[in-house]
Amino acid sequence: MPPAPKRRFDAVVCDIDGCLCPETTDDFDGPGLLRIAEHNRLAREQEDRPPLTVCSGRPEPFVEAMSRLLGNRLPCVAENGVWLWHPVGNRYDMDPGIGPEHLRAVQGARAWVAEVLGPRGVVMQPGKAGSVSLYHTDTGLLRSLEPVVKEEFERRGWPFRLSMTWFYINCDLSIVSKATGLDRFMAATGLTRERMAGIGDTMGDLAIRERVAFFGCPANADERVKAHADYVSPRAEVGGVLDILSRL
Ligand SMILES: [Mg+2]
Structure with missing residues (x-):
């Protein structure tokens, strides 16, 4: 044995x-x-x-x-x-399931966040490669933006799953x-x-x-x-x- x-x-x-x-x-x-x-x-x-x-x-x-x-x-x-x-x-x-189309969605999402939410003080956590994490010093304001982000991502057909953590809106590829x-x-x-x-x-x-x-x-x-x-x-x-x- x-x-x-x-x-x-x-x-x-x-x-x-x-x-x-x-x-x-x-x-x-x-x-x-x-x-x-x-x-x-x-x-x-x-x-x-x-x-x-x-x-x-x-x-x-x-x-x-x-x-x-x-x-x-x-x-x-x-x-x-x-x-x-x-x-x-x-x-x-x-x-290996993350393909060029997913990475294009990540790039698109980043550009949209920077352009539309950037002026409202939303920033993205540095260092992420296949996802986007949104941050604002005012967590309450960030929380209020979650439906806005969700609606825009759906409208664009970007394949993300959104979740609110303590301080971030995490946008992860749904796969x-x-x-x-x-x-x-x-x-x-x-x-x-x-x-x-x-x-x-x-x-x-x-x-x-x-x-x-x-x-x-x-x-x-x-x-x-x-x-x-x-x-x-x-x-x-x-x-x-x-x-x-x-x-x-
Ligand atoms: Mg934890």
Whole structure:
């Protein structure tokens, strides 16, 4: 008989905003993130705990920086599934379903936002390649513009799915999501649901929930997401992630 595996899970897929850093532009919890990096180092050397990788709507460069800070070697999902970045071999895989027509829609949407909403103070989050994220210092005003954006995109036939996060209107190509990104992650790594755990804090992270055998939330998570969790930490953000890791 083969020896029993030394760990219950082979990977923890973790959202970034609200889990590994604050939703706001407050400082990172540097010491807390270094403890996760230490966890990942031990996971690699001793194979007695699951390494943590990331799955985020953030642009690829942000995700790559977070992954490297955390000493992660597993592929990462970036920009809500547009990218799979492979730390080993430094490969950037855009979802193969994204074709020239999708990229033209992204360009068209950017140009329209800049021209029509730019004068009203709306800006786009830098660094995105296959999606558009709108931001305004007045979140209430931004929220009021969501139906305007939705109507214009539909009128133009641009294939986006709109969602309002805490501070952004995310316009993602409808063919990609955290779900498609995780499916590609699983195909690339050969990992199955049974061998994976996950951590998330908002509704978009239910895509993680559906693909893992154990799902945890930090204390600051959306109550609707907590309802789907196997464990809710009493601690928020990085403290919550460390607490969840200690239980795996
Ligand atoms: Mg989040």
